Amino acid sequence: MSAITQSLRESKTARWSALAIVSFTMLTGYYINYVISPLKPMLEQYMGWDSGDFGFWNSAYGWFNVFFLMLIFGGIILDKIGVRFTGLGAAITMIIGTGLQYIAIEGVFPMEGMIFGVKKQIAIGALGFGIFGVGVEIAGITVSKIIVKWFKGKELALAMGLEMATARMGTALALALPLPMAKALGTGGIPNISAPVMLGLALLVAGLIAFIWYTFMDKKLEASEGISDEINEEDAFKVSDIFVIISNKGFWLLALLCVLFYSGIFPFLYYATDLMINKYAVGEDFAGAIPSLLPFGTILLTPLFGSIYDRKGKGATIMLIGSIMLLCVHALFTIPVLNHYIIAVALIILLGVTFSLVPSAMWPSVPKIIPEKQLGTAYALIFWVQNWGLMGMPLLIGLVLEKYCITSQEVVDGVSKISYDYTLPMAIFAATGLLAIGIALLLKAEDKKKGYGLELPNIQK
Numbered sequence: 475m476s477a478i479t480q481s482l483r484e485s486k487t488a489r490w491s492a493l494a495i496v497s498f499t500m501l502t503g504y505y506i507n508y509v510i511s512p513l514k515p516m517l518e519q520y521m522g523w524d525s526g527d528f529g530f531w532n533s534a535y536g537w538f539n540v541f542f543l544m545l546i547f548g549g550i551i552l553d554k555i556g557v558r559f560t561g562l563g564a565a566i567t568m569i570i571g572t573g574l575q576y577i578a579i580e581g582v583f584p585m586e587g588m589i590f591g592v593k594k595q596i597a598i599g600a601l602g603f604g605i606f607g608v609g610v611e612i613a614g615i616t617v618s619k620i621i622v623k624w625f626k627g628k629e630l631a632l633a634m635g636l637e638m639a640t641a642r643m644g645t646a647l648a649l650a651l652p653l654p655m656a657k658a659l660g661t662g663g664i665p666n667i668s669a670p671v672m673l674g675l676a677l678l679v680a681g682l683i684a685f686i687w688y689t690f691m692d693k694k695l696e697a698s699e700g701i702s703d704e705i706n707e708e709d710a711f712k713v714s715d716i717f718v719i720i721s722n723k724g725f726w727l728l729a730l731l732c733v734l735f736y737s738g739i740f741p742f743l744y745y746a747t748d749l750m751i752n753k754y755a756v757g758e759d760f761a762g763a764i765p766s767l768l769p770f771g772t773i774l775l776t777p778l779f780g781s782i783y784d785r786k787g788k789g790a791t792i793m794l795i796g797s798i799m800l801l802c803v804h805a806l807f808t809i810p811v812l813n814h815y816i817i818a819v820a821l822i823i824l825l826g827v828t829f830s831l832v833p834s835a836m837w838p839s840v841p842k843i844i845p846e847k848q849l850g851t852a853y854a855l856i857f858w859v860q861n862w863g864l865m866g867m868p869l870l871i872g873l874v875l876e877k878y879c880i881t882s883q884e885v886v887d888g889v890s891k892i893s894y895d896y897t898l899p900m901a902i903f904a905a906t907g908l909l910a911i912g913i914a915l916l917l918k919a920e921d922k923k924k925g926y927g928l929e930l931p932n933i934q935k
């Protein structure tokens with residue numbers, strides 16, 4: 475009898491396989507997220523971009539999520555309709571958005587001229603990146619909810635850590651591969667800049683197929699738990715639950731820590747290759763390899779720290795230590811005389827540790843503050859707050875570089891080359907670390923007061 479009623483979650487093979495499948499879908503999204511970052515110098519040299527164009531394109535990631543509340547609608551759909559529909563929709567949205575980016579970079583149509591004062595190529599590509607941003611963010615909240623569904627009361631933080639680690643392999647690939655790939659596939663000395671984007675498009679289709687596979691597992695899980703497709707009235711998410719979530723102080727502290735911490739990392743990655751070239755005088759071919767060490771480090775460490783949180787607790791402390799390290803690393807990046815590339819390598823490795831500490835504790839802490847039926851919306855709201863930073867920071871850094879940091883501009887053989895001083899942008903990134911420390915301290919105090927259990931282990935014995 476017990477064999478018949480046992481949930482599929484109890485099968486280790488089933489839950490780790492489900493995790494592997496959805497993590498792969500995230501990997502494909504994370505690749506596209508950074509695919510143009512290492513190409514910044516090429517886009518400037520061969521397509522006439524400037525840092526403002528680059529910042530505008532990257533900031534588009536958050537447009538629809540932030541201003542049209544797409545993420546929040548995605549969270550409500552997730553809680554009301556479920557993970558299968560939402561995940562499939564998100565995977566398809568990523569493909570549509572990336573298709574547009576490809577069209578813009580490849581120049582499938584003539585790209586001369588302007589749209590609303592923005593270069594046509596940048597406008598179309600940014601629109602595509604904005605649509606992609608909706609898809610990848612909604613995929614992120616869906617996958618988070620899927621992991622909670624399979625791993626609550628079990629190895630939740632380890633599972634989330636492994637999912638993030640897998641996704642970061644996509645980031646690492648995006649930072650290391652596009653530049654050499656564009657060069658290798660170029661003709662007559664002109665790089666093939668769109669080829670890495672085409673690769674990403676193919677990966678996204680594979681990610682969609684993987685998610686379709688997952689939907690069958692999800693149906694089996696629900697069947698094993700005696701859950702029908704109809705949502706039980708009592709457990710159903712109500713839109714009024716949003717007010718319950720946003721009146722929770724713990725939720726806001728987590729959301730603020732999230733936006734500050736992530737604003738110091740993801741937008742930094744957009745510029746990291748350029749920083750290596752301009753501040754550390756690293757050659758273009760090797761420059762992307764240094765920032766790609768960051769996601770590589772997190773691949774091992776995020777699951778490790780997650781597993782520590784599962785078994786020993788100390789989630790709030792882990793987030794505080796990570797925030798302190800964020801400040802230290804960016805402050806050291808800011809100092810002009812520390813410009814040997816070995817220092818850059820060491821700092822990137824340290825940033826990798828930081829980027830493992832905070833996420834490994836942050837995401838598994840959300841279910842300790844918010845009940846499961848509101849989880850999709852809660853993750854969506856946190857991502858929404860975070861997206862203000864993911865959108866605003868690249869734009870700010872792009873504008874600051876353009877306005878205050880150009881040190882030289884020359885045209886050699888018809889190819890324009892701009893050099894930048896990264897001191898001011900890195901000081902801005904360091905400020906995010908300082909503010910994150912303040913919020914992490916407040917979160918630790920609130921946890922003590924409200925007893926969320928952030929310092930307690932996740933595994934229930």
Ligand SMILES: NCCCC[C@H](NC(=O)[C@@H](N)CCCCN)C(=O)O
Pocket residue numbers: 503504507611614617618621634637638641736740833837857860
């Ligand atoms: N299960 C953990 C989910 C959150 C992972 C987190 N992702 C985000 O914060 C996204 N909103 C932003 C992703 C943007 C870059 N790809 C993470 O640490 O990756």
